[in-house]
Structures are given as structure tokens and as C-alpha cells.
Amino acid sequence: MSEERFNELRGEQVVYAIHRQDRTFLPARDHCPLDATRPGGPETEIPVPAFEIAVFDNRFPAFTAPHGAAEVVVYTDDHDGSLATLAPARAEALMWVWRHRYLELGARKDVEYVFIFENRGVEVGVTLHHPHGQIYGYPFLPPVPALELAADARLGGCAPCALLAEELSAGGRLLHQNDGVVAYVPFAARWGYEVHVTMREHRASLAACSAEELRLLAEALQTVVRGFDALFERPFPYVMAVHQAPTGGDRSPSAAGGGHLHVEFYPPLRTAEKLKYLAGSEQGAGTFIGDMLPEESAAELREAIARGA
């Protein structure tokens, strides 16, 4: 069903999930496969009349056991909700669901890297509007976490710890903080409104966080997304990527090293109406060309977060 090939010039795996061309594409409002199954209504992916958070195998998977995993995480049975509008207790519960999946998938021998993410908005290709995220269990270490490990090696220590210290010291790109978590536009953001949400203490993964830290992480993520939505007074598209320690090789997920839990948001908008496209420089050379300095977008986002509060 799925095939991997090594791309020699890029030094990376490419995955072909050739059945996915037929996947569900923007279904009508009353045929959402991520809704609960209403009595008398069409059967959805979730065969119960109501639920809080649901996790199941992706019907159109990029990876399948015993060679990786692809799961869907539905945040709520409210079709029109979002990460931003979940009740705080539900957002906190989502952190525990993520933690559970990280531990369970990370313990599998065929999973080298557990990647929790959310695609939001048609601008990033979303085909189902019901609030949900996904989890991939890669059977190899993908390029981006490999680059983060390389940054640790280059700096001789935890790169996210060092970068967070610099952000706290500089101050001008900070967006929001609580006792456990700091949100900021990073010094060298690739996207105009890129935001990183980083654990204040060194935590390799969700598994290393205290219950209070999980609650504080949920609070910070919701604050950031409410700010995004307030920025242009519209649902704000983004890719959200949860980066944690790899679990492959001799690493066990409960004692994972070489990672520091942080959540990265990549929003494709550079104004209320205009998208940032990945074109010649980004695709062919690998260098992002941006339109605005991170300090400028941080100032805009701070105001938006205040409006969204």
C-alpha cells in the first residue's frame, strides 16, 4: 500500500501512499467522517453517538504497521470547534492523549519518530474541517528532527534550551509565557508568523512533563491559536508540528534524550489576503526569503493575543 524510496540528491526518504489520491475531499457538512455517528445518520469513522477525544488509524495511511503508523486525533465531537475554542479541560486532556500516543507508538520497534501535528485550513490542503490532528509514527528518523539533533551536536548541548535562553534575554519576540511554557517568534523564523512554544525546563518529550506542565502547555497553545485567529479576524491557517525526542534505536520513549519538547506553528499567510509561496529559492535552493522581520510580526501577534484573550 505504501512504498519508501531514498532520494539520493536530497539525502532523504520519500514515501508513496498511492491509494491516497482517493481520500475524502471536503465532504458536505452533514457527511463529515469525523463527526460522531448520530442515530439514524450516516456511519462515520467514530461509531458512537458522542465522544470527547477520539483516536483511530488513518483510513488513508502513509504508514501502516508493522512499518510505522498513521493515526487521526479528533479533538471534539463539535464539528465547528477548534483547538482555540476547546474548553480548557478538554485541551488539557488532549495533551494527555498525545502523551499516551507518544508512549505507545514510541515503544514500538517499527517506529523511530513519533510526530504529532495539525494541518489547519484549505491553504495547507486540509480536506476535513472538523477539528483534528494527526500522528505519524515514522519507521525512520525524518530530516527535520535529524537537523535538530545536528543543532544539539553543533552547539554542544540542547539547542532549544539555548535558543529559549536567548529569546528570554532578547525579549522582543516573546508572545506569551506561563510558569511552564514560553511562546515566541523565533529569531530566524522562516514564516512571517512562525511561532514556537517551548517548555521552559528541559523536557525531552510529553512523557517527561509533569501534569501541571501539560496543563500549562495546553494553555499556551490555546492562547497562541486565539491570537492567530484574532490577527486578521479569521480562522488562521497553519501547520502545527510537535517536536520531541526520537524513540528509535536504543532509545526508549520514557527515557528519550536528544530532544526538547516544543511546538512549532508555520502559518502560510503573510498578510490577511496573501500567502507565502514556497517557490524557487525555498524549493530549489532551500533558502527561505521572508517579507518581514520576526520582531515586527511578534509585535503584531502580541497585540492580537491581547485582543484574542
Place this chain on the structure above:
Amino acid sequence: MSEERFNELRGEQVVYAIHRQDRTFLPARDHCPLDATRPGGPETEIPVPAFEIAVFDNRFPAFTAPHGAAEVVVYTDDHDGSLATLAPARAEALMWVWRHRYLELGARKDVEYVFIFENRGVEVGVTLHHPHGQIYGYPFLPPVPALELAADARLGGCAPCALLAEELSAGGRLLHQNDGVVAYVPFAARWGYEVHVTMREHRASLAACSAEELRLLAEALQTVVRGFDALFERPFPYVMAVHQAPTGGDRSPSAAGGGHLHVEFYPPLRTAEKLKYLAGSEQGAGTFIGDMLPEESAAELREAIARGA
């Protein structure tokens, strides 16, 4: 005007060209800045009444001397032309223009990598429809050519030479060939209709090609783009990236090593109507998930090239 910052987690430079937010955006048909300046008409970027090929500094540059370069290459004064529809002699002349710019920019001390590219179609963010490409002279070696050098090192020789030999041997992904150039969908394509056009002999750059090879390169590029346009019977959007040897450090452009001239096309369409989006896996993990095998898209493209001939 422009600022570079090192993105530690990705190990790459990010460039901020903060004046570009105001750049010309899809101007009206009779106000195209890449048209020739007609007598009595508005003054364009090109102050002559007619021209064949024009090269000038980008008015909204990502790089400026003495810290890199950003140029525009207008293929023709025919607003409605394209690389595919240029007269063969004009397409051949374009190769000589590219070669000239590679040599001239590559000789500059502030340019480490000369990158010739074209963005085509609103799907990749094109703001001017007049047929044109661009050239960036990066003041550093960008990530993608660095990965190609790493592939050479990993394989212990020229990676494009080795990959071309494999494509010729496998045969099933070949699209078009002549005595100088081979076009194919690569074994591990990241984009559904990705095409590589590679010099048959080892040629580090345009500067190393014979006049006949330049003519044959133009012929192959035009054949591929005509095939693209025939595939869905519409102008086919793409990013075209010309990869050559870096020119920085102790390399001189006329004796450049560590590179093999090839042209990569990255088309964002995966069907006539549907775009491939770079979402969670591509952006957050760095792994492309594709919908179709390269052999399948090669078969479609071979038929399209026959129709487009």
C-alpha cells in the same frame, strides 16, 4: 534592505527582504513591467521598444551587491509567450544568457552559488505572467546544493552521473533524450510530476558545455514544458531550478567542480485540479508523502510529450 539570520534548529540561513511586501502584484495586462516600453506607453523596466532577451537587477531584490545578487531574465518581449513556445533559436540564446550570467556572477567574490530558476503560475506565487525567470547569487552555499555535494561525498563520486546511469538502465521513468541531455522522472521524486533534465556527460555547469550541448539542453527543456502543458491541456505551473557547481570559496566558475548541470522541475499539481500541499509531514518532519509512483507519472508524461510534440 536585506538581512540574513542563521536558523539554528534547521542549520540554514533565512533571508529577510523587508521591502518586498510592496512588490508589483499581478498588474493589468497593459501595465506589465516586463513588456518593452512602447512609444507613448508607460515606462517599463525595459526602456527600449523591442528586445529579444533582457536581464536586469531585480527591483525588489532578496540580495544586493556587494552581498549577493538578484536578477530578472525576461525570455521575450511577447507578453503571452512561454519557455515552451519560444522559437528554438531564442531558447538556445537563453542558454547562452544563462551561461554568461553564471560566469559573471560566479566570478564575484560575494557570490557563492549562482541559482537560475523560474516560477511559473499563480499556484507557485507568480506575480507577473510575462515569461521570465530569475537568478539569485547567494552570498552563502544554500542547503539544497549542499545536500547535492553531500550526496557526491556519500556515493564517492558524482551523484547525478550515478543516478543518470541508473535511470538509463531502468528505463521506465525516461521521458525524452537527445545526444546531449536526458529527461526523466527521478526514482525518488518528491513531486508527482517532478522531472529532472540532466546532461548526459559530466558537465559541472553551463560553462563546461559545448555549443551543441547548450542547443540540446534548450531542446529538451522546451520538450518537457510542452509536455507539461499538454498533460492537462492548460499552462502547467512549476518551479524550475537549474543546479550547477557552486562558485564560492576557491572555486572559479570556469573550473568549477562538485556539481553536475541538471534542471529540476517541481510542479505543484497532482491532478488537473488538485494541488500537492506541503503540510505537516513535509514542513514539520521534512518527509514528502506522494500519491503516485514515479513510474506512473512518467508514463502519463511520455504520452503528454508525444501529444505536445
